[in-house]
Amino acid sequence: MFENLIPKEEIEHYQIIHSEEDRSAHWRERLEYAVRLGNEFKSKTTITFNTTEGPKSIETTVWSLAERYLSIKGGVLIPLSSIIDVHF
Secondary structure, three states: OOOOEOOHHHHHHOOEOOOOOOOHHHHHHHHHHHHHHHHHHOOOEEEEEEEOOEEEEEEEOEEEEOOOEEEEHHHEEEEHHHEEEEEO
């Protein structure tokens, strides 16, 4: 299902870019739930985002959500405008 799945530790090797359509508002509710899943239940979320090499997916715990970014382990920030899909 997620043929472009990469280890979250390799995210720094990719240049994250905006998706064709900014759907930040659309994903906010799901991402807030992902933060709760991660913080309370240690559950992982699959996030697909756009890069210069095409869409990439990671399985990770979402640590926090800000106005324009989500934060994952290691202080890595993913712009909400780059997100293509969020799956639990």
